[in-house]
Amino acid sequence: MTPCEQCPLRQLPLFIPHSDDELALVRSIKRRELRVAAGDTLIHEGQTDAPLYTLLDGWAFRFKSLSDGRRQILNFLLAGDFIGVQQKMGDAAAHGVTTLTDSLFCVFQRDALWEIHQRQPAMGFNVTWLTAHEESLVDDNLLSVGRRSAEERIATLLILLYKRSLALHPGGGTDGVPFPLTQQHIADGLGLSLVHTNKTMRKLERRGLHRIRDGRLYLRDVRALARLADVFGDGRPPMRPFI
Amino acid sequence: MTPCEQCPLRQLPLFIPHSDDELALVRSIKRRELRVAAGDTLIHEGQTDAPLYTLLDGWAFRFKSLSDGRRQILNFLLAGDFIGVQQKMGDAAAHGVTTLTDSLFCVFQRDALWEIHQRQPAMGFNVTWLTAHEESLVDDNLLSVGRRSAEERIATLLILLYKRSLALHPGGGTDGVPFPLTQQHIADGLGLSLVHTNKTMRKLERRGLHRIRDGRLYLRDVRALARLADVFGDGRPPMRPFI
DNA sequence: CGACGTGTTGATCTCTCTCAATTAGAGTGG
């Protein structure tokens, strides 16, 4: 098991460093690491007593579904995302978590959330920050799904994931960023059908707005995409905490 | 200003009581109360440095909008909901907050969030709980908007708001619960047009599933509504913390 | 009494869904 001092997240400039005390706390609540293959489900909907995780490497997504199989992806998870705060609060997980790529998770003991708040209030604050931040991602997606056209939704999602992926790979940019979603994932994330997602993406691609190739996403015309997405502010994402 | 000891929320059996220390903390970070008339906007989208609030009485909603005016209501706020965790984390509020009824808010000082975590870790934990709980409301709504039909969305929302409203008014039930939304709010909350919302609601009403009259909601056929909503688990809402 | 907000209904229109097939690439076994 990787010692926390060599946590892969610590290498990334995106993340705010821990103090020595915080590092000691994290070390004490970390139980193990977990490798999960692409497409596997880490947390099942309705599962009880799921532990807390941090996604150390790879991509995943949170989702909910209806009994007849309709599925909605709530948001995508990238390295540094903290998983399981919602279900730890109550009982059964209200959502599932499935990987998009082979992934590595840091697994925490069940009462980690309380230990964090109790022993390092600054980290407790960070947990609140991470939770609120994830909520704002869901808010954004809800705006898309509720009020944007298919074209606009796709443009919005591509820009968001491009930024998030780029923030983790400072080197990239000109040669695109990693992008492991299939069109089915995009459809499920945007409340669209697979067929319409495909047709809309082909249209955008033919207009030269973007390109997806070999698991990488290239934004060819960011201006046009941003116009479609109708995003307010912009700029690089700020540094963020992690647990 | 109402002293915290006589906070209207403390009277309600829905809420977990504070310890003396917690009460002292809340008293020390509370700045004032704010009365807001129905339809007024408490927080504007993009506003910076909005304080933290607790909704003490009344109804409100969080929303985001696009530059051409399309608006999506993210979730509805009832007494006990904590407001502003998201924007306190960064800079500009990513969403607005508008009242549905005349409302009363408890206003906290700007660094309240940090004070809470620092001085009463148990309350910091509760802040995380409240934030995660609100996220799960948005998750539910995103599932509706992304994957449910208009009928199903409306059934889901009516059930949810009925439960939440009832939890605050233990006496009610047979004579319905308070319900101050207009059809425009329902439409904006469910990603539907006003006209289609009206037609769908009339259809449900004619089938005898519900009734809305004089600002009160009556569920006439909860079984049928629940079948439409396709909700997993159920039962009374558990007690919850508040700040 | 006219203006306004809210609810209601009918008549189109269109965006998106569903159904159906085809293509391309990766992996597998013979």
Next chain:
DNA sequence: CCACTCTAATTGAGAGAGATCAACACGTCG
């Protein structure tokens, strides 16, 4: 090396849920 299978992407055709446009009803209020 080649059939066979599976997943993901692609495209066409037709159907439908929901949007838009347009009126009208009703109650409140200044």
